[in-house]
Amino acid sequence: MKIGIVGLGLIGGSFARAYSAMGHEVFALEKDGMVFDQALDALAVDEELTRENVRECDLVLICVYPQAAIRFLEEWGPDIGEKPLVMDCCGTKRETTQAGMRLAREHGFTFLGAHPMAGTQFSGFANSRKDLYQGAPMVIVPPEGADKNLLRRVRRVLSPVGFGSITLTTAEKHDRVIAFTSQLAHVVSNAYVKSPSARMHQGFSAGSYKDLTRVAWLNPEMWAELFLDNRDNLIQEIDTLIQNLQAYREDLARGDREDLIRLLDEGKRRKEELDG
Numbered sequence: 001m002k003i004g005i006v007g008l009g010l011i012g013g014s015f016a017r018a019y020s021a022m023g024h025e026v027f028a029l030e031k032d033g034m035v036f037d038q039a040l041d042a043l044a045v046d047e048e049l050t051r052e053n054v055r056e057c058d059l060v061l062i063c064v065y066p067q068a069a070i071r072f073l074e075e076w077g078p079d080i081g082e083k084p085l086v087m088d089c090c091g092t093k094r095e096t097t098q099a100g101m102r103l104a105r106e107h108g109f110t111f112l113g114a115h116p117m118a119g120t121q122f123s124g125f126a127n128s129r130k131d132l133y134q135g136a137p138m139v140i141v142p143p144e145g146a147d148k149n150l151l152r153r154v155r156r157v158l159s160p161v162g163f164g165s166i167t168l169t170t171a172e173k174h175d176r177v178i179a180f181t182s183q184l185a186h187v188v189s190n191a192y193v194k195s196p197s198a199r200m201h202q203g204f205s206a207g208s209y210k211d212l213t214r215v216a217w218l219n220p221e222m223w224a225e226l227f228l229d230n231r232d233n234l235i236q237e238i239d240t241l242i243q244n245l246q247a248y249r250e251d252l253a254r255g256d257r258e259d260l261i262r263l264l265d266e267g268k269r270r271k272e273e274l275d276g
């Protein structure tokens with residue numbers, strides 16, 4: 001297959017490495033010339049993605065920030081043609097998917113929203129890996145009325161990467177759920193390390209500290225854009241968390257051991273229900 005990739009950061013770079021390792025031809029568009037050269041040297045990319053060869057691609061993956069993804073679709077839409085499947089891999093789906101579906105209808109290409117549920121706290125091509133997506137979930141937002149042939153085609157072009165599952169959803173449900181499963185976790189982690197006590201953690205911290213603070217090490221520009229794109233859902237999740245934390249605080253302030261046990265047991269049982 002011929003794969004087009006827009007953006008060679010952690011996500012795009014990992015796609016490039018994965019497809020190249022499986023013997024597929026990779027065209028890439030990357031504004032940073034040094035990064036593009038690194039990808040060439042790493043044999044992750046064969047050549048630059050252009051307005052001419054984009055039409056030859058079986059799949060085009062847009063791996064940049066949401067607003068940049070929309071700009072790419074607006075500028076390149078007339079040149080994409082009918083052959084490629086085009087997927088944006090942004091962390092929010094409502095705005096990019098709405099724009100992508102509209103431009104696909106206008107210019108005659110096939111567009112799907114996509115969100116590979118994998119990553120690390122580190123960004124950039126230097127941290128990309130060919131096995132980043134092995135066994136990971138992939139979330140797909142298909143166009144309305146998508147038939148089985150299109151979905152089989154999606155599975156075929158993604159199969160070399162090694163995703164463990166593919167989940168179909170709507171853009172609205174994606175953004176509502178991702179506010180809890182990803183965005184809130186990044187907010188909490190980033191806020192948690194701002195405690196003055198964090199400076200004294202050496203020698204006193206183990207797994208709990210490491211687990212909770214891993215994603216505090218984030219890309220501020222990217223996450224700010226994602227948070228603002230999904231601010232209605234994220235605000236709701238933050239408000240719910242504040243309400244729950246307040247209940248623990250009130251029990252501590254009153255010295256109410258029995259109710260504190262109840263709250264802790266309630267959370268423990270909820271975890272058991274969710275994860276078995």
